[in-house]
Amino acid sequence: MFKKVLIANRGEIALRIIRACRELGIATVAVHSTADTNALHVKFADESVCIGPPPAPKSYLHIPSIISAAEVTGADAVHPGYGFLSENPEFADMCVRCRLHFIGPPPQLMRLMGGKIPARKAMVEAGVPILPGTGLLETDDQALAAVEEIGLPVIIKASAGGGGRGMKIVRERDKLLSSLEMARAEALAGFGSSDVYLERYVEAPRHIEVQIVADGAGGVAALGERECSIQRRHQKLIEEAPSVALTDEEREKLLALCERAMRHIGYANVGTLEFLYERDQPGSEANGRFYFMEMNTRIQVEHTVTEMVTGLDLVREQIRLAAGEPLSSTFTSRFKPRGHAIECRVNAEDPVTFAPSPGRITALNLPGGFGVRVDTHIYEGYVVPPNYDSLLAKLIVHAEDRESAIKRMRRALDEFVVEGVKTNLPFHRKLIDHPEFIAGRIDTHFIARLSPSA
Ligand code: MV4
Numbered sequence: 001m002f003k004k005v006l007i008a009n010r011g012e013i014a015l016r017i018i019r020a021c022r023e024l025g026i027a028t029v030a031v032h033s034t035a036d037t038n039a040l041h042v043k044f045a046d047e048s049v050c051i052g053p054p055p056a057p058k059s060y061l062h063i064p065s066i067i068s069a070a071e072v073t074g075a076d077a078v079h080p081g082y083g084f085l086s087e088n089p090e091f092a093d094m095c096v097r098c099r100l101h102f103i104g105p106p107p108q109l110m111r112l113m114g115g116k117i118p119a120r121k122a123m124v125e126a127g128v129p130i131l132p133g134t135g136l137l138e139t140d141d142q143a144l145a146a147v148e149e150i151g152l153p154v155i156i157k158a159s160a161g162g163g164g165r166g167m168k169i170v171r172e173r174d175k176l177l178s179s180l181e182m183a184r185a186e187a188l189a190g191f192g193s194s195d196v197y198l199e200r201y202v203e204a205p206r207h208i209e210v211q212i213v214a215d216g217a218g219g220v221a222a223l224g225e226r227e228c229s230i231q232r233r234h235q236k237l238i239e240e241a242p243s244v245a246l247t248d249e250e251r252e253k254l255l256a257l258c259e260r261a262m263r264h265i266g267y268a269n270v271g272t273l274e275f276l277y278e279r280d281q282p283g284s285e286a287n288g289r290f291y292f293m294e295m296n297t298r299i300q301v302e303h304t305v306t307e308m309v310t311g312l313d314l315v316r317e318q319i320r321l322a323a324g325e326p327l328s329s330t331f332t333s334r335f336k337p338r339g340h341a342i343e344c345r346v347n348a349e350d351p352v353t354f355a356p357s358p359g360r361i362t363a364l365n366l367p368g369g370f371g372v373r374v375d376t377h378i379y380e381g382y383v384v385p386p387n388y389d390s391l392l393a394k395l396i397v398h399a400e401d402r403e404s405a406i407k408r409m410r411r412a413l414d415e416f417v418v419e420g421v422k423t424n425l426p427f428h429r430k431l432i433d434h435p436e437f438i439a440g441r442i443d444t445h446f447i448a449r450l451s452p453s454a
Pocket of ligand 1: 444
């Protein structure tokens with residue numbers, strides 16, 4: 001097992017990783033920018049190294065500083081968390097070249113699944129359904145021919161894009177070529193590659209994703225799905241496990257399919273397969289179809305809801321796997337989710353305009369009690385810096401069924417007090433009380449319908 005892990009991240013996920021290391025008996029090194037000198041991850045870690053000024057490109061994204069920090073502290077592994085360098089294969093390569101274990105999949109798998117065009121191809125070969133669409137679009141004629149075959153609307157996506165960036169919906173044939181040109185230009189400017197493809201556009205799908213854990217030697221577990229449809233501008237707000245959209249039979253099929261696919265590509269470490277779920281008929285919830293969208297080759301923000309319904313520690317397993325241990329026998333998909341878990345992402349932002357709201361937290365009460373988990377790095381007196389994402393806390397509840405989990409979330413949201421910065425807590429209270437949410441009738445456009453200004 002590793003002796004010392006450097007955590008190349010900040011905020012709640014840095015704490016989550018430090019806690020897992022503690023329980024494994026592994027020493028920890030925090031890195032931080034000058035904006036995070038008083039951050040809890042710095043206080044919790046055994047050692048810390050300041051790696052630069054507040055802007056992320058000069059600190060949390062600055063590879064030479066992070067590698068140097070690992071070398072001077074004698075760390076033998078690096079955990080990238082989520083965001084920042086977590087899906088950067090060059091960083092993973094650099095770690096390996098500097099004899100540091102990267103806690104994530106091997107760089108070649110990050111490369112394969114990080115590109116949406118190669119990932120789509122790999123998943124088709126593994127028997128996973130995808131939407132009708134193209135590979136790399138090289139000519140205008142290929143795009144025209146594809147639309148002839150698929151019909152409209154279609155969506156043009158950047159192969160290097162992700163999380164909803166670099167997409168163009170095309171509803172009229174006349175706009176196809178101009179959209180294609182714009183998509184290429186934006187992809188090149190935003191991601192350094194003009195590679196784009198297109199596929200049939202689904203109007204209001206659910207976003208359902210599957211948690212993967214694998215050891216690269218045939219040990220693979222698909223640990224159930226998460227329902228992530230409640231999102232605003234591609235930022236998830238509420239996630240739950242399991243999804244109300246799936247029968248036990250559909251779930252079993254989906255998980256078996258995911259396991260076969262992950263064995264096919266020899267996946268290793270944790271990851272998430274994202275699916276778009278389309279109802280058979282508008283308004284009907286039964287018998288939808290799944291289409292593979294993209295894969296995330298990192299631990300995700302919402303891994304917690306899977307942990308609550310499986311009782312398994314995903315970060316601990318991730319570290320064990322990176323150290324070359326085989327998948328634990330407790331990680332098996334012949335596993336029924338136990339009860340229901342819901343996560344609310346509490347952000348420092350205006351609940352109406354969604355504008356970020358950095359500043360000092362002058363008063364704080366965190367919820368607690370039976371079935372309540374709060375993953376957070378904030379404390380009374382903490383100053384939320386303006387330089388990073390606005391996530392303050394993840395409030396997670398677990399209960400025997402969805403109805404009880406919703407009631408528990410309402411209770412926990414009422415206990416949650418943050419003063420000094422604006423938060424989206426009022427927005428969460430409104431969401432959790434919404435009859436359509438309570439009925440489970442949700443899709444990716446739910447928030448846009450609820451507050452069109454958002
Ligand atoms: C789609 C789609 C509909 N049809 N692909 C959003 C995040 C990224 N993972 C892919 N996304 C989508 N892909 C097809 N073929 C709908 C979304 C989508 C979306 C697209 C445009 C504007 C807002 C959206 C919100 C949620 C999902």
